[in-house]
Each structure stands twice: as structure tokens, then as C-alpha cells.
Amino acid sequence: MPPASYVAMPVLALSVAMGCVYSWMDTQRGYLQLASREINQKEFNFTYWSNMSFCFSLSLIPLIMVMTPQANAWGHLLLFIQHIVIKTMIVSANFYEAWDQVSPKSKKWFWGCWTVSTVYPALLIINFAYASHQIRKAGIEENELAGLEGFEPLIPWWITMFFDLSWFAFLATTSRFLPPAPHIKVKYSLVTDGELAALHEKSTKTWKKARLVGQIARQRGDTFEKLKAAQARKEGEGDGTDLLADSQTVASNKMMELVAQAGNKL
Secondary structure: OOOHHHHHHHHHHHHHHHHHHHHHHHHHHHHHHHHOOOOOHHHHHHHHHHHHHHHHHHHHHHHHHOOOOOOOHHHHHHHHHHHHHHHHHHHHHHHHHOHHHOOHHHHHHHHHHHHHHHHHHHHHHHHHHHHHHHHHHHOOOOOOHHHHOOOOOOOOHHHHHHHHHHHHHHHHOHHHHOOOOOOOOOOOOOOOHHHHHHHHHHHHHHHHHHHHHHHHHHHHHHHHHHHHHHHHHHHHOOOOOOOOOOHHHHHHHHHHHHHHHHHHHO
């Protein structure tokens, strides 16, 4: 409502821009770590789609100023809820990538954040559904807020207020508890259109080769794990056959051969 919306709208626009920049840079960081095999494909995929979802979520936030509670109470609520859910995805993706490196204190913070971000939207939906039912029962239009006078929510207001303030507390402390991540070093220089095309082609080949190396490495790892399981079964049966003999060397040579062939094709 004016005049608060006159201040809120520019602030929302700025937060959308900054959030999209974060998503772009975090995705670039993911690409670099995937290429250097610091994270695997599943971890990268989670980060990538979380970042893309975050950009989409942010683009919907300004609609809060248009879809007011008086115009559409459910729509106004769901705009907030979708942002809470996607924000939790972003945090979860960062922890998923580096869970083994996360301190016990940060893990406790993560589970607290995850719990609040899950329970809080559920409580809001329950209260809104209950209110909608009571409003229809009384024959009042949902956009007639005057009809809610004296209405008591199913879940007491102080419980939802507690979760609301808790969510903002977790939001304010997010950067402090996120797992450590490498920084990105960027060097800018002016290039011609031809040089830019050559750089793009080179980076595309490098990226394809890096992905191929990762795929072959995963296949090699899966094969070795199957051999280990078969070896354990044979030892349990009293069979002394060594299935693992030279398997790693053979796999390594095969991997390098395949990578060399792929590099020639690229």
C-alpha cells in the first residue's frame, strides 16, 4: 500500500538484480569446480537448477506489489512461499556440494533453517485453508477483509509469528554459516569479434573434454566397485581368484586412451 510500496518496489528491483548476479556467479563457480572434478555431476546439476530456479523466483517477487492481499490473498501468500522454498534449495545445494567439509555448528544451523523453511509455509497454508473454509461457510467474499473481524486462526498467531521471525533470523545469518567455497578470479581484456569466436570455440572444446573425463572416471569407479563386491563374494566362498589384479592399471590405461581419442575428435 502507498506510500510504503513506493519505497519497497525499488528495493525489490535491486534485490532481484543482485540475486540474479549471485546465481550467475555461483553457476560459473560450479562449472569450474566440475571441470576440475572438485564436485561431481549430480552436485553440479543440483546447484545449476537451484540457481536457475532462484532467478525465476526472484522475478516473481515484484508481483507482491501488484497481487495484494485485497486482490488475491492466496496468490499473495504463494508468492512468498515459493521464494522460501527456492531459497532453501539454494542453501541446500551449497551444503550438498561440501557436506564433508561442513562444521558441526553449520550443520546444526542448516537443519534448523531447513526445518523452519519447511514448517513455516505448511503452517501458513493450513491457516489460509482454514480461513477460506470459514469465509465460504459464512458467505463472505474472500477479498472482504472486514468479514474477518473477530476471526481466530486455527494455529495461534504467536506460533506463526515465531516461525516468521525465525526464518528472517536464518536469512540474516546465511552467509555466516554457508560452507567455504573457492573465489572466482576474472581478468578482463578487449578482444575483436574473431578473437571472441576463437575463445568461445576453445572453451567449448575444453568443457566437453572435461565432461567426458568426468563420465569415464565415474564409469571406471562403478566398474571397480562391482569388482570389489564380486571379489568379496568369492572370498566368502573360499575362492582365491584375485579379480582385482591389475584392474586399476587396466582401467587407467583404458581411460587415458579414450580421453586421447575424444580429444582428437574435439
